[in-house]
Amino acid sequence: MSAIGFHPHNHDSCIKTGVSAAAKTCTAQGLQLTEVRRRVLEILLERHRALGAYDILEVLRSEGLGSQPPVAYRALDFLTKHGFAHKIERLNKFIACSDIGGDHTPAFLICTGCNQVAEAHLEAGTGRLSKAAAAAGFTIERAVLEAEGLCETCRGQTAA
Amino acid sequence: MSAIGFHPHNHDSCIKTGVSAAAKTCTAQGLQLTEVRRRVLEILLERHRALGAYDILEVLRSEGLGSQPPVAYRALDFLTKHGFAHKIERLNKFIACSDIGGDHTPAFLICTGCNQVAEAHLEAGTGRLSKAAAAAGFTIERAVLEAEGLCETCRGQTAA
DNA sequence: GCAGATCTGTTATACTATAACAGCTTTGCT
DNA sequence: AGCAAAGCTGTTATAGTATAACAGATCTGC
Numbered sequence: 001m002s003a004i005g006f007h008p009h010n011h012d013s014c015i016k017t018g019v020s021a022a023a024k025t026c027t028a029q030g031l032q033l034t035e036v037r038r039r040v041l042e043i044l045l046e047r048h049r050a051l052g053a054y055d056i057l058e059v060l061r062s063e064g065l066g067s068q069p070p071v072a073y074r075a076l077d078f079l080t081k082h083g084f085a086h087k088i089e090r091l092n093k094f095i096a097c098s099d100i101g102g103d104h105t106p107a108f109l110i111c112t113g114c115n116q117v118a119e120a121h122l123e124a125g126t127g128r129l130s131k132a133a134a135a136a137g138f139t140i141e142r143a144v145l146e147a148e149g150l151c152e153t154c155r156g157q158t159a160a
Numbered sequence: 161m162s163a164i165g166f167h168p169h170n171h172d173s174c175i176k177t178g179v180s181a182a183a184k185t186c187t188a189q190g191l192q193l194t195e196v197r198r199r200v201l202e203i204l205l206e207r208h209r210a211l212g213a214y215d216i217l218e219v220l221r222s223e224g225l226g227s228q229p230p231v232a233y234r235a236l237d238f239l240t241k242h243g244f245a246h247k248i249e250r251l252n253k254f255i256a257c258s259d260i261g262g263d264h265t266p267a268f269l270i271c272t273g274c275n276q277v278a279e280a281h282l283e284a285g286t287g288r289l290s291k292a293a294a295a296a297g298f299t300i301e302r303a304v305l306e307a308e309g310l311c312e313t314c315r316g317q318t319a320a
Numbered sequence: 321g322c323a324g325a326t327c328t329g330t331t332a333t334a335c336t337a338t339a340a341c342a343g344c345t346t347t348g349c350t
Numbered sequence: 351a352g353c354a355a356a357g358c359t360g361t362t363a364t365a366g367t368a369t370a371a372c373a374g375a376t377c378t379g380c
Contacts, residue, residue: 032346034358053336068361073337089249090304092336092367107289109298120292128287129267129307132280137312138269144250146304147289152297192377194327213367228330233368252336252367 014098015045021100022084031082036065040075041096044085050093050110050117088117090146095119107145113154174258175205181260182244191242196225200235201256204245210253210270210277248277250306255279267305273314 022041026033033041043059044051057072066072076094079085085096086106095117097106104121111117122145124130133140182201186193193201203219204211217232226232236254239245245256246266255277257266264281271277282305284290293300 030347032358036359066360069337070339070361071359074358089306107292109293109296109300111298112301118296118298120289120296122288122292126288128282129280129305132267132282133269133307133309136269136278136280137315138271138278138307139309139315140269140307141272141309142307144304144306144308145289146249147293147298147300147302148304149293149299149301155297155299190378192327196328226329229368230330230370231328234327 011046011048014048015042018045018084018096018100025082025084025101029082031078036060036071037075037078039063039065040072041079041084044079044094044096048096049115050088050091050095052093056094086119088146089144090148091117105143105145108147109151110146110148111151111154112148113150113157116151118151171206171208174208175202178205178244178256178260185242185244185261189242191238196220196231197235197238199223199225200232201239201244204239204254204256208256209275210248210251210255212253216254246279248306249304250308251277265303265305268307269311270306270308271311271314272308273310273317276311278311 019038019042022038023033025031039060040056043056053069053072053076056076057066057069060066060072076085076087080087080094083097084100085094086108087094088108088110090110095108098119099121102121103124105124107120107122109118109120124143125140129143129145130140179198179202182198183193185191199220200216203216213229213232213236216236217226217229220226220232236245236247240247240254243257244260245254246268247254248268248270250270255268258279259281262281263284265284267280267282269278269280284303285300289303289305290300
């Protein structure tokens with residue numbers, strides 16, 4: 001497993017890598033990575049944390065790319081639908097996917113200390129939830145896996 | 161595992177059992193199961209599905225138990241905090257716990273066909289998410305596990 | 321019977337999200 | 351190139367979800 005997010009790293013490279021991976025996927029699948037969509041993805045990659053739709057809208061507005069909520073929500077719908085970004089249901093916020101182009105069931109570790117969110121990638125269909133679903137005759141189409149708690153750094157600062 | 165929710169059963173008995181289990185827990189822990197709180201729990205148990213806070217508020221209002229949103233939200237906060245009810249983050253709705261008094265990590269199966277929600281109980285700390293968290297030095301305090309898909313009945317009706 | 325803690329009632333407001341419709345741009349086809 | 355269909359954008363309006371803040375009532379323990 002990998003849990004990108006709680007450690008410093010080179011942001012410039014993840015932005016470029018992320019955008020180009022998305023562009024590649026769009027080309028391959030005949031999707032349009034329009035200016036607004038691309039910019040929203042960049043914003044998410046730049047900030048590198050979970051952002052609310054209205055946070056994003058504010059940036060778009062300041063750049064003259066849109067001023068009304070639907071602009072942000074549509075771009076986010078596109079990005080989440082195609083796996084370029086994810087919605088953190090627990091926070092009603094959005095975050096760039098840390099493995100654009102990969103096939104995965106995303107899971108998130110949300111630190112309540114520093115508000116950072118790390119994305120872990122789990123193999124689909126192998127967990128207890130899948131077993132429970134199978135036992136109940138339930139067919140999973142989408143799974144939300146989110147854990148709240150403290151990252152190593154914040155835990156060190158709070159308790160002994 | 162158990163996935164209560166997709167099969168018919170005796171509601172009267174779950175309401176009584178649920179309320180009395182909650183009452184017992186409250187007594188044991190010095191918590192106040194006030195009229196509003198008890199009634200909200202009953203409403204959730206009666207409906208036996210996920211309800212929005214405003215759905216609940218509407219019932220409370222019709223019964224003269226409260227008319228403003230905070231009344232419903234406070235009761236729901238109490239119930240969820242103490243494990244008598246759960247919030248389904250994906251739906252922004254609430255549901256009574258199907259195992260009040262039990263110690264568990266709740267997981268939910270949300271049928272997009274019939275909108276029923278089944279609660280499964282998983283043993284805490286034994287899944288892949290826990291492993292991923294441990295590997296990242298992350299301490300989980302709360303987990304959200306929700307799967308959307310089709311229950312056996314709805315799947316049968318949709319596809320071949 | 322008093323002090324502190326907890327719960328309730330209420331107003332106001334903040335935050336999150338989508339419906340609906342008009343107009344523009346791109347795409348695919350001939 | 352010219353056209354039609356599909357998809358994207360802009361905008362207005364509104365729906366849906368949630369909480370802050372403060373005053374007053376009630377309960378609890380001493």
